[in-house]
Amino acid sequence: MGVAGNFWDLLKPYARNKGVDFLRNKRVAVDLSFWIVQHEAAIRHKTPRIRSPHLRTTFFRTVSLFSKMGAFPVFVVDGESSPLKAQARIERFFCNSGVDPSALPKAAEGEEAPVKQRNQAFTRCVQECVELLELLGMPVLRACGEAEALCAQLNSEGHVDACITADSDAFLFGAKCVIKCLRSNCKEPFECYYISDVEAGLGLKRKQMVAVALLVGNDYDLHGVSGFGVDTAVRFVKLFSEDEILTRLCEVGKGVFAFSEGSISLAMDSHVPISNEVSPSARSQHCSHCGHPGSKKAHQKTACEYCILNGSENCMEKPTGFKCLCSTCDKDRKTKEQKKYENWQIKMCKMIAAEQNFPNNAIIELYLSSNHGNYDEKDAHLLWDKPKVETLVEFLNYHQHWEPSYIRQRMFPMLTTIYLREVASNPNEGLLLHSQYEFHSIQRLKVRYGHPYYLIKWKKAIQSTVMYDVSGEQSESEEMESMGANGSNDMLDEPDVPLILTDNGCCFLLTDENMELVQAAFPKEVDRYLGGKEIKGIQIKRKKIQFKIWQK
Template sequence: MGVGGNFWDLLKPYARAEGFDFLRNKRVAVDLSFWIVQHENAIKAHALKPHLRLTFFRTINLFSKFGAFPVFVVDGTPSLLKSQARITRFYRSSGIELSSLPVADGVPVERNPVFSRYVQECVELLELLGIPVLNAKGEAEALCSQLNSEGHVDACITADSDAFLFGAKCIIKSFCPNSKEPFECYNMSDIEAGLGLKRKHFIAISLLIGNDHDLKGVQGIGLDTALRFVKSFSEEDVLNRLHEIGNGKFSPFPTSIKSADNCADMDGNSSSRKQLHCSFCGHPGSKRDHMKFSCGYCITDDDEGCIRKPEGFTCACLSCDMVRKQKGQKRLEDWYTKICHKIAEEPKFPRDEIIEMYLCNDNGCFPASDGPCISWGRPKIEFLIDFLNFHLRWGPFYTRRQIFPMMSTIFLRDVANNPVENLLLEKYEFDSIKRVKVRYGYQFYVINWKCVVGNVICTIPPHESGMQQEDEVELDEFVDLLDDSDIPEVNAGDGCSFLLTDENMELVKAAFPAEVERFLQEQEMKELKKRKNSTPRSQVIEHSSSSSSRNIQLNITEFFRSTKMQNRSKQEEQSKNSDILDGGTTKGKREASSPNLSKSVRRRLLFN
């Protein structure tokens, strides 16, 4: 979807792999239709209403796990051009002749009613979660791009490549599951630096190769040709040049187009005549002049004449180089003229309504002067429980357990901004930091939330837990980081009940700095104790040998090691005593029994 001709492959080298904290405290616009379409077919047979389930888990994880502030955008009424393109795409996929293609005469084709119902249900869910939802006049990616270009959001989540044509600055195309860098991010600044193309260049490319509003583009022009063609014009001039060429007014050949053979002589003093060359060596001059003496290009020691030119020889003299440049320039001019003729043959090219749509900055259903009203509220838990019970058959305890990570994130943010005594969900208080957890290379604090009122919400009755168990098992292989839910663990001790959640370390430090300082001091004390208690290996061996003298039972490793050392010491003492008594005879025999001597010699030395 978006620009045709594998446009994403052109931008792939300039993608960045961003980590967990990339969206922390950032506002991000999400194309809701992209999420629904992306996974509707993937898990359709494995879950009840997957569009609601995925929207629920993805929103919570985007908000709590990655720390983002999502803003969802919903498609509006499609334009007439988009409606006609949809009909064309449907006929092509169905194998129906395009000659029988109906024409949308001033009436846009409405969206699929089933899909529209899915979108509306997701909107109701998001509003209950307290997430802002904006309605676009036309395409959702157009409003996402406008919000990004005007600074209302920091990034867009969409797979439509024409978001760059609408003015987006930062696009997150996909998520990489189970990765240290889960976000595949495209920045317009990186693309401009790498390709040398800007927004209007991309619009010109989409007009040439096709887009969601004009599928065919210009016949005979692909992505590589369009890229090379638009690079010859500046951003301010490229669309005007396309209008002139489309009207049959061919502009002069742009000198900015370069070939592999370089451009023509910049001084304009090139000669169209090629200098006479020797047919034997291939260098300037006649063959008769090169018969007796070698030319300046063929220098030999014995001066026997020129050297025969090898196969595939190319002369590098100024005359030949100039001729090659002129031929390359002529090929470029012919190529440019050919492209201009193809563009001129296309009727109604370029279509002004497509250009105006891409350059429009009024894509939302709100006053352009006032701007969008974006605010995040608190989840309406009781209404949310009834909604999910009706659509997904989730019990109240299960819903409260799944919503808990989002509520804990909101609680920590509130405490960081306004440190007052309060309870999470009017039931839990911050107790302590249990440990540091490493997940995909990133560290989190595992927080103990102490239940001070009633029972833990995660105590799920059997009939409710069994309701979801089958879905969770089947869905494990389909979900990624955004779809996977972080269910709080339950812990009990000292007559109290606790819930354990993974929280961002910086957020916890901002909300409870004293608790973090206390935890770090405890960790330092534990490390010091470990260092004191740890002893070198040599000390362990000495301790084991001394313990045997005190009639302390040894393990099998220490026993054999100690007896081996004792036997070795006894042998050394006996050898010293024998050396003293024999006056060095034993030492001589030992030296005589060196393995460097033969066996017979060693036998004679031993018995003599």
């Protein structure tokens, strides 16, 4: 999806691996289709043991992203596809079916091309995920067209700090930071790409990347220009600056690429110097034995100056692959290289000019547009609400057949994160977690995948309906669900489940919480814990000293 070819491989050297707290307290736009498509095969070929993998994926990843990673996700869904995308979708469908798209009947002039929208099953999956997200209190935006376009616009305008999508088109739509890979249960779960790194390392800016997409193919034109791969397209595009590249492509597409002053023939690679000197009509005489300037007959009498410099009294025989480094030969090589490069430019221009109606201005307008959706920070579009727990339990119980206790357990990390943020903002409110639990103490420091957390004890404050079935065991189907729809946990699939602790007849719930968030919410408790830890350390040192004295 996105720019055709191996465009992601081109960007790979500029990827950054970020730690667990990279998105903490930051907004991030999520391309919802990206999550669902990853499990599309499982959706089509699901077994009775795996129910609604799209809902399971969306639920667990949202809870993890919000609680474990501390992010504020904004979910974006696709709007109606443009006619260009619809036509490309039809071509892709027939190509995957083994049918040649060129053999299909085309719409007559003036008629609209048939529209191939997402299949009904996928649309239903998206609708169910949107309903789930709204019950979780997450903001959901609908793009005018492509979801990654609105994600990129939100990022470009500063409404979010990053985009989560695997569609490389996001850069062409103006994204500044794209998270392509999320790896669960590792020290650096985020693989992200900054446009500033790509521009500095690859030397391509936004309009130049649009030009690359036009040449190699994209979601709106699968074919691009015949003969252009990613490397060739990048090499050609870098002949021009960002400001002129699209204009020059239009000129070349019309066949305007005469070699005159100011034309593309004057824009060479940095390693191919441009010489204004006229190449000599004939190469000066060189010795056939040593290859240096001069005649063989003269060198038989006296060794040439080049051979003498190498410590030889006689003229040496030239080795295999010998290249003379004299000024005449050097100029001759540079002239040939320049001519070869000019011929390559002419060849590329002719290939572009051979394409009908290239470039497609409608595709350029789509990429450079800044109107991909309607939203307003002042209304509910970019606001986060508390999850509707009981409605959510009913929803997942109906769709997933999960037990209510199982659902509440998996939701608990989200509820504790919301609670700690509220207490940090309003320390004197005397709030209870989910109107049932209160903060008890810090059990200990816990390090998970190289990142430290506080293990927090939560105590039931009032008697009410039991939120968790402590003695209940997870059914076999639920265990399968918690492993992942396809047995994979390469993304944020693994939920944090609260531990059960019984102490002096009291039952506590234990959760891993961000240390800074706990410090902001309960600074006195943190000071008490650190103070007790320091005292304990002193006592251990005293015991060690006393033991050494006793040994003496």
